[in-house]
Every structure is written in C-alpha cells, then in structure tokens.
Amino acid sequence: MRRVDLGRLSVWLFGGLGEIGGNQVLLYTAEGGLLLDFGRPFGRWGAYFTEFLSPRTSGLGLRDLLFLRLLPPVPGLYRDGTGDTLLPTELERELLGGLPLDGGKVLALLLSHAHLDHTGSVGYLRQDLPVVTTAATAAIVKAMQDTAQAGVDGEAAYLSPRLPKEDTGLLEGDRKRYLRRPYRLLGRLQAFPHRSPAVQKTLEGHPWEEASSPLALGPFRVEALPVDHSVPGAAAFVVETPEGLVVYTGDLRRHGRWGAKTEAFLRALEGGEVFLLLVEGTRLGEPGRARTEEEVKQALHAEVARWEGAPVVVDFAPRNLERLLSTLEVAWEVGRRLVVTAKDAYLLWGLAEAEPHPWEAVLREVLVLREGKNRTSGWERALWDEAPVQGISPEEVAQDLGAYLLALGFYEVNRLLDLRLLERKAGRVPRRGAYIFSNSYWADQEQILDLKVLLRWLEALDFRLLPEGLAELPQDPQGVKNPFHTSGHAPEADLREVAERLRPRYLLPIHTERPERWREVYEGEVLLP
Incomplete structure (x- = not known):
C-alpha cells in the first residue's frame, strides 16, 4: 500500500504495486475520489489461501481479508448498510481506519475490463457505488457471475443481501432476491441485466443505465477509450482531475485482432498534456515482438x-x-x-x-x-x-x-x-x-x-x-514455445512507445513485477513509491 501526493490529487495504490494484477487504485481529492479497478491480488492471496482454505466471507464477511490487508482498511468503502453488510460484528469494524480516507467520498468505480485481477474484489464494495464500464465488460461480468453461482467473492454485478443472523454474529443471505449494482454503461445493454440466474430468485433495484461521455463525477470528468486486450470491452480511462489529465491504461496491447483500438487511443491523446500516466507493465523486460x-x-x-x-x-x-x-x-x-x-x-x-x-x-x-x-x-x-x-x-x-x-x-x-x-x-x-x-x-x-x-x-x-x-x-x-497462444499484454518495446507518445509529466508503474525497469527504458519522470 503506497500513497503518492501530487498537489491537490493523492494517488493511493492498494494493489497492483510491484505485482501483476490485483489493481486497486484510488484517485482522491478533498471533493471526492474514484477507484480504478478493484481486483483480486492473486499472488498475495495465494500466500494465505489454498483450494481448501478460503476466506470466511459467507459467514464472517471481510474479517480475514481486512486483517491480512488483502483489502484496504477504508471506512465507508464496503457493504455495511441497514439491509446488507459484510461487517457483522465490531471485530471487523475495528480492522478499518488508520488512513486519512473516507470511503463514503468515493464517487464511482471505473472498471477497465472483465478479468478477475481487475474485478475480483468488486463484490465487497458498498452496494450503491456506481460502476462505470463498457457495456461489453458489464455483460461479461454478469454472465460469469450468473453461470458460476458465485458467493460473496463473485458478487460484482449483483449481490445477495446479507445480515447477521440473530444471536450468532454470522451472516445469512437473502434467499428470495438479488440486488443489482448501479452500473453506468458506456454503450447499451437492455435485456441482459434483467435476467436472473435463478429460477425463483428475482433481480431487483438499480437499473443499469447508459452513461454520457465524458461523464462528470464530482471534481472529475471521465472518458473511456477502447483498447486491444484478450477480452472484449477493454478500455483505458482518461480522467480530468484538479491537477491535470490522468490516463489509466488498464491492460492493453496492439498485436491482437483489434490492435487498431490501441492505436486510436494513442492518437487521441498524443500531443496533449498528460499529467499522470498509470501504465501497466506486465511484460517489461521481455524483448522482441509479440506473436499476433x-x-x-x-x-x-x-x-x-x-x-x-x-x-x-x-x-x-x-x-x-x-x-x-x-x-x-x-x-x-x-x-x-x-x-x-x-x-x-x-x-x-x-x-x-x-x-x-x-x-x-x-x-x-x-x-x-x-x-x-x-x-x-x-x-x-x-x-x-x-x-x-x-x-x-x-x-x-x-x-x-x-x-x-x-x-x-x-x-x-x-x-x-x-x-x-x-x-x-x-x-x-x-x-x-x-x-x-x-x-x-x-x-x-x-x-x-x-x-x-x-x-x-x-x-x-x-x-x-x-x-x-x-x-x-x-x-x-x-x-515453451507455444504457437497456439499470444499474450494479452504489450511487450516492452510497445509499452515504451506508449509512454513516449503520451509524454506524461509523471509515469507511475502498476501491474508489473519490475517497476524499476521503467527508469531504464523511459527518459521521463518515473515515480517509484
């Protein structure tokens, strides 16, 4: 967990720092904040859990995950309302706090794409938090949840409300209904959000709505630009903040079938003034071209x-x-x-x-x-x-x-x-x-x-x-040379070109085990918190 202060903007890195995946990034100002993805940190997760040892979220909510710092201890960020909570006792609430942050001031989650290292912790977030993403990403997130019959850990599209069972301190789920999360879609999706995965359990509340672009959220203006990745619907986010333009790449490449999307993203921004570039670096240190x-x-x-x-x-x-x-x-x-x-x-x-x-x-x-x-x-x-x-x-x-x-x-x-x-x-x-x-x-x-x-x-x-x-x-x-597969991530030469064409004032590496490599391949200012 790291904090980078850039004038009126603070960038909190809860996940994705020095690791591949697990992105949990917060842009925070006095007027409000935005989350950039909220994924599962598989490496740190695997240090504590195995196939037969898993978090006790169905009964004890966020107790294990907060204690192990697999989730940031931010009050007001998680499900804890009168009709639904993942904090069943004071033991869980005592694990929150210690940071100068108010989760109630977080205005939205910007979801870059539908991979679990970017979506896998969304199920814990408060139920009224808007999720801004492409219609394709929302459809994939819901389809994966529907077909997996997911528990708390997988409740990214909708949730089963949970409340403490009387005299036990343990959570009990609602057997009659699901509650949708308030998705704000960049694109249209009308019938699919209303389909319940159960025969007799209904989907209720929070209709999924089409969002304007750019989208105004408190002190921020947000625009999504499609990029090429190994899952449809992937997007980079461009956020106007009080300090300048912040660009979050999510995961991207240009050697896939839709590589032209990444090129269009770069052309839309090059020549402008990018204040901060939050850039993935999964394949930093890997020379050569990528297989198409x-x-x-x-x-x-x-x-x-x-x-x-x-x-x-x-x-x-x-x-x-x-x-x-x-x-x-x-x-x-x-x-x-x-x-x-x-x-x-x-x-x-x-x-x-x-x-x-x-x-x-x-x-x-x-x-x-x-x-x-x-x-x-x-x-x-x-x-x-x-x-x-x-x-x-x-x-x-x-x-x-x-x-x-x-x-x-x-x-x-x-x-x-x-x-x-x-x-x-x-x-x-x-x-x-x-x-x-x-x-x-x-x-x-x-x-x-x-x-x-x-x-x-x-x-x-x-x-x-x-x-x-x-x-x-x-x-x-x-x-192992596998001609039947190619990576969903850009190789080092392409990543370097992204930075050189956008020329940000500051570059902040995420989603990489080699953040220091940026100082070897890029001449601009690299922040290594």
Whole structure:
C-alpha cells in the first residue's frame, strides 16, 4: 500500500504495486475520489489461501481479508448498510481506519475490463457505488457471475443481501432476491441485466443505465477509450482531475485482432498534456515482438488440418473470445463445426447484445453442447428457451468426432470420457486425438499439478497434448514455445512507445513485477513509491 501526493490529487495504490494484477487504485481529492479497478491480488492471496482454505466471507464477511490487508482498511468503502453488510460484528469494524480516507467520498468505480485481477474484489464494495464500464465488460461480468453461482467473492454485478443472523454474529443471505449494482454503461445493454440466474430468485433495484461521455463525477470528468486486450470491452480511462489529465491504461496491447483500438487511443491523446500516466507493465523486460493473433490462428489451422478425421480439442480461457473467434474461423476453413459449452454460449448471448458485431453471428454459428442434467439453472433455461442457439447432444457429436472442433478446457476434460464411451457405443473405431493448449502458462505449482492431472486424463483417453513441450512440465514457461497462444499484454518495446507518445509529466508503474525497469527504458519522470 503506497500513497503518492501530487498537489491537490493523492494517488493511493492498494494493489497492483510491484505485482501483476490485483489493481486497486484510488484517485482522491478533498471533493471526492474514484477507484480504478478493484481486483483480486492473486499472488498475495495465494500466500494465505489454498483450494481448501478460503476466506470466511459467507459467514464472517471481510474479517480475514481486512486483517491480512488483502483489502484496504477504508471506512465507508464496503457493504455495511441497514439491509446488507459484510461487517457483522465490531471485530471487523475495528480492522478499518488508520488512513486519512473516507470511503463514503468515493464517487464511482471505473472498471477497465472483465478479468478477475481487475474485478475480483468488486463484490465487497458498498452496494450503491456506481460502476462505470463498457457495456461489453458489464455483460461479461454478469454472465460469469450468473453461470458460476458465485458467493460473496463473485458478487460484482449483483449481490445477495446479507445480515447477521440473530444471536450468532454470522451472516445469512437473502434467499428470495438479488440486488443489482448501479452500473453506468458506456454503450447499451437492455435485456441482459434483467435476467436472473435463478429460477425463483428475482433481480431487483438499480437499473443499469447508459452513461454520457465524458461523464462528470464530482471534481472529475471521465472518458473511456477502447483498447486491444484478450477480452472484449477493454478500455483505458482518461480522467480530468484538479491537477491535470490522468490516463489509466488498464491492460492493453496492439498485436491482437483489434490492435487498431490501441492505436486510436494513442492518437487521441498524443500531443496533449498528460499529467499522470498509470501504465501497466506486465511484460517489461521481455524483448522482441509479440506473436499476433493472426499468427496464432494460422498455427491452429495448420495443426488442426494435420488431424483430418480425428478428434481435436482447443483449450483457451473462457473470456478469451478473440480466440474463440479464431477457432471458429479455423473450423470453417477445415470443414468442421465448432462445439462450445452452454456457459460459453450464455456469455456470447450477453455480449451479442452489447456488441452485435461480430458476436450475434458467432452465437448463431457455434453448436452448443446440450447435456442431460438433474437440475437446470435459470440462466440455462433462458438460454435454451430464448437465445438463438443450435444445440447438439453428446450422442450426435460422438457419431463423428472428427467432424467437430471441441472448445473444452481443463475442467471439462471428463466430457471427453463421455464422448469416447458414446463413440464406442455407436460402433465407431476410436482415433487418437489432439488436445491443443491455446492458453496462458505461468508454471506455478498449482498449474503444474493441473497439467499432471490433465496428462493422465489425456493418456487414458488417447489424446496428445500440444505443444509437446508442456508435457515435460517445465519450470520456466518462457522455454515453451507455444504457437497456439499470444499474450494479452504489450511487450516492452510497445509499452515504451506508449509512454513516449503520451509524454506524461509523471509515469507511475502498476501491474508489473519490475517497476524499476521503467527508469531504464523511459527518459521521463518515473515515480517509484
């Protein structure tokens, strides 16, 4: 936690300082404040929690997170009203304070994009705090919450009100309703915000409204400029403050499918007077150019074509819809059909309302795996009853696995077992398949363990993992050349160009483990608090 004072403006860095992700930045003045993202700090989080040891938020609210300083101790910032609280006893309230800040003066949260290291702590913020973001980001945030049936930690779009249960000091959730957060959308999203993920639990309050641009918030004027990232809807924020123009990049690159957005962002600002640039630096210290998404698509095409008639799985992150689009185009080119899960289709459905081009056409083109279930959630009923989707059963896929591309990930690998058994039942002769890892790989112990599990499954189901270098479980992910993936972040040369074209009076590094590297690559004034 650091503070930088720049005249009438104070910049508080609660997360994202000397770490990748976990961005929690506060612009604060005497007249009010703005939060720039409020994500989960995965590195610090993993120092205290594991798969089977998690924060006790459902019963004890913010006790664990405030004590461990995984959340800033700012009174008035968190859920603590008459109808909803995450501070059930005085033990939690005593962990707040000690900073010259009033969370009640925070006017809004500016949300740059829908990745958990930027959204993962939004669920704790007070329920009336406006969330300013693009319509695409809002749609993705809600779709991910709907399909995950999230608890307190995931309540970024809406929440289940919680109050202390009588005589226990423990929280109890409302079983009858959800309350929407007041999103202010840069773009339009009309029907999707009203869909409840539950069959009998309603969504109430705080209608999502379209915001003006630029948007006046107390002493600030805010404008969002789209940028290229590995998730749709990403934006940088330009904030007029009492001291001058503050630019927050969020996460960005220009080697993706929509790299022109980042170029347009730079052209809109270069030549002006940028007072402070809060710039990500995930890939500082990495030389060379970045692989483009077009090159990834070409590599996928070449590999899938080599497996003619055989089953092929492509594994990519659930919000990497750019990769889904590349995979869909490869399927067209090689004469296959792309099969996605119902969760993927629901996400596409929400996004198609926010950004009809190209997502409406994508939603209509993919095949959606329709599996038998003991219990159907509200979001699933809505998808099958209302969305323009084409369902396909596992039995139909198993008739000819080589006719499809399967968009499945680690947590869906057991679906391949069903398809193999159904293939045998249909009298088909099984062929060895390819499992293409088109995802990021950072080689921490948890991911190495997951890869070991995945390799055992693939061996049992007769699938080959690609690229083959991953099968060796390398400790150094840089040593694995993966032509089937590219980073969502700009390499060092592109980051340096961002700074040189905007020429800020001050540059403040965030979202990087090497903030000091900026002083080696940039001649302007770099603040290293």
